[in-house]
Amino acid sequence: MNGSAEATRTRPLQISPGDLEAAHLDELIMEIEQRSLYYYQEKNKSLRARYTYGTIFLIINLCAWFIRDYAQKALALLPYVSSCGPEGSRCFHTLGVLRVSLGCFIFYFVMFLSTWNTMKLHEAQNSWHSDNWIFKFFLLVIVMVASFFIPQLYIQIYGEIARVGAGIFLGLQLVSVIEFITWWNNYWMPQNQSKQSCSFGLVMSIVFYIGSVCGIAVMYYFYGASTACGLNIFFISWTVILLIVMMVISLHSKVKNRGLLSSGIMASYIVFLCWSAIRSEPSHTKCNAHTQNSHTDWTTILSFLIAIGAIVMATFSTGIDSESFRFEFRKDEAKEEDDIPYSYGFFHLVFSLGAMYFAMLFISWNLSHSTEKWSIDVGWTSTWVKIVNEWFAAAIYLWKLIAPIVRQHRVHEQPQPTAAEVHR
Numbered sequence: 001m002n003g004s005a006e007a008t009r010t011r012p013l014q015i016s017p018g019d020l021e022a023a024h025l026d027e028l029i030m031e032i033e034q035r036s037l038y039y040y041q042e043k044n045k046s047l048r049a050r051y052t053y054g055t056i057f058l059i060i061n062l063c064a065w066f067i068r069d070y071a072q073k074a075l076a077l078l079p080y081v082s083s084c085g086p087e088g089s090r091c092f093h094t095l096g097v098l099r100v101s102l103g104c105f106i107f108y109f110v111m112f113l114s115t116w117n118t119m120k121l122h123e124a125q126n127s128w129h130s131d132n133w134i135f136k137f138f139l140l141v142i143v144m145v146a147s148f149f150i151p152q153l154y155i156q157i158y159g160e161i162a163r164v165g166a167g168i169f170l171g172l173q174l175v176s177v178i179e180f181i182t183w184w185n186n187y188w189m190p191q192n193q194s195k196q197s198c199s200f201g202l203v204m205s206i207v208f209y210i211g212s213v214c215g216i217a218v219m220y221y222f223y224g225a226s227t228a229c230g231l232n233i234f235f236i237s238w239t240v241i242l243l244i245v246m247m248v249i250s251l252h253s254k255v256k257n258r259g260l261l262s263s264g265i266m267a268s269y270i271v272f273l274c275w276s277a278i279r280s281e282p283s284h285t286k287c288n289a290h291t292q293n294s295h296t297d298w299t300t301i302l303s304f305l306i307a308i309g310a311i312v313m314a315t316f317s318t319g320i321d322s323e324s325f326r327f328e329f330r331k332d333e334a335k336e337e338d339d340i341p342y343s344y345g346f347f348h349l350v351f352s353l354g355a356m357y358f359a360m361l362f363i364s365w366n367l368s369h370s371t372e373k374w375s376i377d378v379g380w381t382s383t384w385v386k387i388v389n390e391w392f393a394a395a396i397y398l399w400k401l402i403a404p405i406v407r408q409h410r411v412h413e414q415p416q417p418t419a420a421e422v423h424r
């Protein structure tokens with residue numbers, strides 16, 4: 001009896017291969033679930049980080065406005081910095097805005113250099129982008145303070161470079177807007193058009209075109225009523241020509257993404273750009289009685305705050321739209337679970353260019369003269385920048401419509417190899 005019990009105790013536990021396989025499968029499933037949970041949390045953290053960077057950008061914009069308009073009286077320590085010159089004149093107004101912009105540019109450009117090649121959520125750059133906020137806060141403070149110790153000559157050189165950077169930012173913004181318009185057109189007016197989507201697209205097309213025509217009429221009434229307002233009449237008339245050309249080409253049978261919806265949205269957009277350009281003319285212009293007045297009232301303050309919000313939103317929306325700037329052969333790539341949700345490098349690059357862009361708006365693209373308080377993007381330089389931006393937007397949209405036709409025509413023109421050449 002005792003021998004039987006002892007034999008039972010010493011007998012090895014028998015585990016079947018099926019049990020081992022089941023245990024291994026359970027461990028594998030648990031590991032996959034934990035990994036999926038980790039990727040889900042990292043993606044959410046990365047998506048939340050975008051809003052933190054956007055909030056930082058907004059605060060820096062407000063700091064630039066404060067430095068430009070009110071810091072000369074509020075900050076008494078800056079005049080003691082040698083690079084700020086007598087009474088701190090080189091650290092306020094235009095040069096003050098450029099210094100704040102330079103600090104913002106350096107911060108986001110450092111973030112760009114440190115995250116541009118990030119591809120996976122488990123990489124160290126992903127953690128650097130989404131975490132380490134205390135360290136990044138100190139980095140931001142250091143570069144912002146250091147920008148006020150830089151000599152005036154280098155700040156002026158940065159101002160010239162910022163003009164180019166702001167122009168590049170406007171180009172990226174245009175591409176992003178046009179890609180969104182194309183996506184919206186394809187969503188509501190697909191090739192296999194259902195009656196509901198087609199009806200909605202047609203209604204929206206009519207709405208956008210009516211809005212564009214009304215906008216043209218209002219601009220003629222307020223800004224081109226007199227023959228002395230020849231420049232404004234030229235701006236508005238050329239916008240009308242662009243609207244007609246875009247509508248005609250978008251309805252051509254050979255155009256791939258044809259339809260009135262995309263051209264209607266684009267028409268409203270360039271009408272808005274034309275209106276914004278005319279509104280940017282100096283307040284003393286006879287043909288522009290509705291520009292910003294020299295005195296400050298609640299409408300001026302509200303317009304100013306809305307303009308700052310628009311700057312931040314334009315930068316943010318362009319920064320997260322990296323898909324519009326990917327090569328065609330990469331747009332169809334399937335995303336894996338551990339891929340980052342958006343391009344960190346492109347996001348920070350756009351914000352660094354946005355730092356140059358807001359500087360140009362705050363100083364009205366003029367490096368030699370200060371702007372009035374509570375004013376933004378006002379002056380002849382600002383007007384022409386917006387007009388060129390409008391024409392450039394129309395050119396990009398038209399090229400996007402006719403480019404497939406041009407490429408197809410070139411393919412047909414190429415000589416086809418003969419049978420003998422193929423056998424060789």
